[in-house]
Amino acid sequence: MSNEVAIGIAGLVVLLAAFLTGIEIGFAMAIIGFLGFGYIVSTEAALNILARDIMEVFSSYGYTMIPLFVLMGQLAHHARISRKLYDTADKFVGHVPGGLAMATVLGAVVFKMLCGSAVATAATFASIAVPEMRKYQYNDKLSAGIVASVGGLGCLIPPSVSLIIYGLIVEESIGRLFLAGIIPGLILALFFAVIIFAWCRINPNIGPKGVKSTWEERWRSLPVVIWPVLIFAVVLGGLIKGFFTPTESASIGAFAVFLFSVLRKDMGFKEIVRSIADSFRTSIMLFMIIAGSTVFGHFLIVTKIPLIAADWVAGLALPRFLIVILILLIYQLGGSFMDDLAFMVLATPIFFPIIVKLGYDPIWFGIMIGINLIIGVVIPPVAGNVFAVRTVTGLPFGVIYSGVYPFLIAMVICGILIFIFPQIALFLPKILMG
Numbered sequence: 001m002s003n004e005v006a007i008g009i010a011g012l013v014v015l016l017a018a019f020l021t022g023i024e025i026g027f028a029m030a031i032i033g034f035l036g037f038g039y040i041v042s043t044e045a046a047l048n049i050l051a052r053d054i055m056e057v058f059s060s061y062g063y064t065m066i067p068l069f070v071l072m073g074q075l076a077h078h079a080r081i082s083r084k085l086y087d088t089a090d091k092f093v094g095h096v097p098g099g100l101a102m103a104t105v106l107g108a109v110v111f112k113m114l115c116g117s118a119v120a121t122a123a124t125f126a127s128i129a130v131p132e133m134r135k136y137q138y139n140d141k142l143s144a145g146i147v148a149s150v151g152g153l154g155c156l157i158p159p160s161v162s163l164i165i166y167g168l169i170v171e172e173s174i175g176r177l178f179l180a181g182i183i184p185g186l187i188l189a190l191f192f193a194v195i196i197f198a199w200c201r202i203n204p205n206i207g208p209k210g211v212k213s214t215w216e217e218r219w220r221s222l223p224v225v226i227w228p229v230l231i232f233a234v235v236l237g238g239l240i241k242g243f244f245t246p247t248e249s250a251s252i253g254a255f256a257v258f259l260f261s262v263l264r265k266d267m268g269f270k271e272i273v274r275s276i277a278d279s280f281r282t283s284i285m286l287f288m289i290i291a292g293s294t295v296f297g298h299f300l301i302v303t304k305i306p307l308i309a310a311d312w313v314a315g316l317a318l319p320r321f322l323i324v325i326l327i328l329l330i331y332q333l334g335g336s337f338m339d340d341l342a343f344m345v346l347a348t349p350i351f352f353p354i355i356v357k358l359g360y361d362p363i364w365f366g367i368m369i370g371i372n373l374i375i376g377v378v379i380p381p382v383a384g385n386v387f388a389v390r391t392v393t394g395l396p397f398g399v400i401y402s403g404v405y406p407f408l409i410a411m412v413i414c415g416i417l418i419f420i421f422p423q424i425a426l427f428l429p430k431i432l433m434g
Contacts, residue, residue, distance in 0.1 A: 004040055008303030011036040015296070025342045026288030030054070033296035040302050049298050057291040061247065062168050067283035068250030069159040072257050073115030074275040074282075079261035081228060082111045082124045088221040090132070091213040098200035098207035100136060101146045104129040105192045108150035110225055112157040112185070113232035114257060117282065118377050122151025122385040126392040139206040142199065144395050145403020148385040149192060152374035152411070156185035158236060159250070162341055162373050165290065166366045169348050173363075175240040179428040180363045181370060184418050188374070191410035199406060231256045240433055286341075293345040306350040313354055320358045324368075325419075327351045331372045339384070340376035344369060364418070367425040371415040378404045378411075 011032050018028040030050065038046030057063060076082070089103035096102070104125055115121055125147045133143040155162045158178035167174045200207040235253040238244050244252065261267040267275075300306050316323055330351070334343040348369070355365045377385040386400050418425050 002304070004303045005305060005308065007036060007040060008300055008305040011296075011299060011303070019339075024285075024288065025339045026285065026290075026292035029292030029296035029342070029346070030288075033292070033299040036299040037295070037302060040299075050295055053294040053298065054291045057287055057294060063287065063290070065174070065247040065250040066161060066164060066286055067279055068247065068254050069161065069164065070117065070282050070286075071275065071279040072159070072250065072254040073117055073120060074279045075254065075257045075261060075267070075272075076111065076114040076228070077120065077124055078271040078275045078278075079257070079266040081114065081224070081257075081261075081266070082107065082121075083128050084221075084224040085110045085228070086125070086128050086132075088218075088225055090210065091218045091221050094210035095212035097204055097209055098142070098196040099210050100129065100133045100138060101142055101196045101200075101207055102193050104146050105150055105189050105196070108153055109157065109186070109189050110228055112154050113159075114228055114253070115154065117161060118151040118154040118373070119384045119388045120151075120282075121154050122148050122377075123388040123392050125150060126389045130389075130393050130395075133207075136208055136210050138208070140395055140399050141403035142196070142206050143403070144389055144393060144400040145405075145407055146192065146196065148378050148383075148389045148400055148404050149407035149411075150189075151385045151388070152377050153185050153189060155370040155373040155377075156181035156188065156367065158182065158232075159253070160370065161286065162344065162370060163366060164246070165286075165341070165345060166348060166369060169345065170352050170362055170366070172366065173429075173433070174246040175236075176363050176429040176433055177366050178236055179240060179432055180367050180425040182428055184367055184371065184414060184425055187417070187424070188371075188410060188414045191414060192407055195406050195410055227260050231260070289339065289342045290345055293342055297346060297349060300350075310350060310354055313351070314357065320360075321419075323358060324355065324360060324365075327354065328368060328372055331369060332376060335372070335376035340373050344373065361422060361426060363429060364422045364425050367418060368415065371411065371418065375408065375411050375415070378408065 015028055015032050018032065019025055034046050034050045037049055086103055086107035089106035090100060093099045093102045093106065108121055108125055111121060111124070129147050130143045154160055158181055160178070160181055163177040163181055164174055167177045196207065231253055234256065235249045238252070239246060239249040258272070313323060313327065316326070331343065331347060334347060352362070352365070356362065377383055380401065386397065386404065389395065389400050390397055
């Protein structure tokens with residue numbers, strides 16, 4: 001083992017230890033990457049790399065779509081759109097066994113058209129759906145499990161922040177990635193609903209029936225669904241038809257949510273300020289993860305670990321599909337010890353060339369990573385959605401995890417389906433964008 005490789009391995013161990021102490025992962029990667037690069041090359045070179053990488057990330061035009069899409073989601077959240085979407089879904093399916101849990105899935109699917117954050121969606125619906133389900137004596141396992149799980153739909157259903165970052169890393173079309181995520185996301189939502197139905201059939205007490213609404217009440221509640229879907233159609237349609245760039249589509253989406261919310265008097269000045277402040281916090285966190293992983297990535301490059309790892313994986317005497325499964329397992333394992341999005345940013349430049357060399361479609365691989373992220377945000381030890389639900393509801397981790405496991409089955413089955421039948425993800429991009 002060369003000296004550089006040993007230093008690289010030591011850097012990875014220190015990074016893991018730093019994460020376990022609670023330090024922000026973006027800062028940890030930047031600091032350790034800077035120190036490691038400086039030790040191997042020189043302090044002056046490390047200072048240049050640190051300044052250049054951070055400056056390039058924070059000043060990149062391509063990344064400007066991230067805070068705009070985040071702002072769109074925050075505006076939708078503070079305008080209480082999620083509450084109204086949940087109420088509408090409840091009027092249609094709340095009266096069936098497990099109906100309130102199904103309403104959570106339906107509401108989250110529409111809300112995901114405006115909000116690309118998995119954790120934000122989980123926290124939002126934890127505050128809305130869990131109290132409502134408790135009122136109708138739903139078991140906490142079902143209520144907590146479904147709100148933690150539906151948040152992950154944002155890793156597939158556009159505008160997905162994780163798909164945006166993946167597309168920027170590998171220089172693939174954001175529009176194609178957005179289209180590719182729609183059908184897998186809807187399939188996963190359908191699987192969630194099937195699991196809720198089956199669970200409540202086996203044990204009716206876990207999700208009792210709610211109040212049945214009249215058809216007049218249902219029709220009156222529908223307008224609140226129309227304009228989020230309309231905004232989604234304009235943002236995505238304009239993007240795939242080339243009427244505007246991803247950044248322009250994000251700005252149009254954010255402005256449309258703002259305009260509709262203000263005109264409908266769903267949001268005042270305080271909510272607007274809070275939306276902007278929350279967007280700043282989330283965006284800076286994402287930018288710091290990207291910048292920190294870039295610095296750390298340059299450190300790994302001079303250690304030659306990525307080249308060694310890539311050559312080792314590519315040189316395995318295995319069928320190509322087993323190599324891809326191994327790579328996806330590495331993503332899952334890495335995301336178990338650090339933030340899943342941070343590991344994606346760190347690992348994708350290493351493994352993406354192997355995927356291309358093996359002849360797999362980059363868009364399909366992006367969706368497979370998205371499904372990996374959905375699984376990663378609900379399984380221990382690092383499970384962002386579970387932590388969010390725990391913070392909002394105060395429920396024990398054991399209760400939340402026991403509720404998540406049935407829905408984890410759906411995530412795995414969905415991943416297997418997309419793996420075996422890539423055209424499920426590639427159908428819409430091929431039809432609509434050629």
